[in-house]
Amino acid sequence: MLGEAATVTGYSLSNPDPSQDPLGKVTSWCPPGRRVSLPPGNGETWPVTQSPARPRHNVTDRPVSRLVLELVNKARAAGRRCGGKLFAPVGPLVLDPALTRAALEHSRDMAQHDAFDHRGHDGSTPAARIDRAGFGAHRIVGENIAAGAMTPDEVTAGWLASPAHCENIMDGRFLLIGIGYAENRQTRSVVFWTQDFAARR
Numbered sequence: 279m280l281g282e283a284a285t286v287t288g289y290s291l292s293n294p295d296p297s298q299d300p301l302g303k304v305t306s307w308c309p310p311g312r313r314v315s316l317p318p319g320n321g322e323t324w325p326v327t328q329s330p331a332r333p334r335h336n337v338t339d340r341p342v343s344r345l346v347l348e349l350v351n352k353a354r355a356a357g358r359r360c361g362g363k364l365f366a367p368v369g370p371l372v373l374d375p376a377l378t379r380a381a382l383e384h385s386r387d388m389a390q391h392d393a394f395d396h397r398g399h400d401g402s403t404p405a406a407r408i409d410r411a412g413f414g415a416h417r418i419v420g421e422n423i424a425a426g427a428m429t430p431d432e433v434t435a436g437w438l439a440s441p442a443h444c445e446n447i448m449d450g451r452f453l454l455i456g457i458g459y460a461e462n463r464q465t466r467s468v469v470f471w472t473q474d475f476a477a478r479r
Contacts, residue, residue: 342430342457342459343373343378343457343458344373345430345431346430346433346434346457346473347371347373347455347457349430349431349434350371350434350447350455350473351370351371353434353438353444353447353448354367354368354369354370354371354447354448355367355368355370357448358438358444358448360441360442360444360445360448361441361442361444361445362441363441363445365445365448365449365450368448368449368450369450369453371452371453371454371455371475372453372454372455373454373455373456373457374413374454374455374456374476375456376408376411376412376413376414376456377408377411377413377454377455377456377474377475377476378456378457378458378474379411379412379456379458380404380407380408380410380411380413380456380458380472380474381456381457381458381472381473381474382456382458382459382460382472383398383407383410383411383458384398384404384407384421384423384458384472384474385458385459385460385470385471385472386458386460387399387400388423388425388460388470388472389460389461389462389465389469389470390460390462392462392464392465392466392467394423394425394467394470396421396423404419404420404421404474405419407474408474408476413476413478414478414479415478415479416476416477416478416479417451417477417478417479418451418452418475418476418477419474419475419476420446420449420452420474420475420476421446421472421473421474421475422437422443422446422447422471422472422473422475423470423471423472423473424436424437424470424471425467425469425470425471426466426467426468426469427469427471428468428469433459433471437473446473446475447473449475451477452475452476452477453476453477453478454475454476454477454478455473455474455475456472456473456474457471457472457473457474458471458472459471459472
């Protein structure tokens with residue numbers, strides 16, 4: 279942790295039922311005072327933490343995705359309670375190049391426009407971005423986003439502390455993952471993160 283980091287409260291909104299929303303199974307870690315758009319009636323809210331400090335990695339630092347992957351797979355291997363749901367241990371996720379392209383595209387889009395939303399600046403949904411990245415036919419798609427976390431440990435801990443994010447991470451139907459982040463030091467959040475999950479049809 280950075281010495282100057284301070285903890286404040288943000289919110290996570292989710293639509294865990296992809297059949298009820300064209301966005302799919304998406305969850306968002308939102309800093310205080312920011313908004314994320316999801317259809318009314320489909321979301322729940324949980325408190326999470328956020329640390330407003332300077333980022334510790336550059337956007338081109340490729341090992342960051344590997345560090346997040348290791349933390350995610352460690353959680354999957356151990357099993358976990360996500361809110362009221364208990365998840366048994368499940369196999370590891372594998373980094374997928376197309377999902378990584380989609381995740382990085384969305385992180386860069388959020389950073390460029392200082393936005394925090396599963397819908398891209400061009401109106402794209404997670405599924406549309408995954409298709410655009412060349413993933414191919416998929417049977418399930420999910421996405422976690424976060425803003426303001428400064429390290430792989432911090433962002434992963436935040437996701438695991440939020441029931442809906444945790445469910446995406448522990449969902450055994452997901453076999454592949456893409457991880458991307460981008461920074462814009464002119465924004466309050468500074469760093470924007472995306473995890474895209476999927477399984478091929």
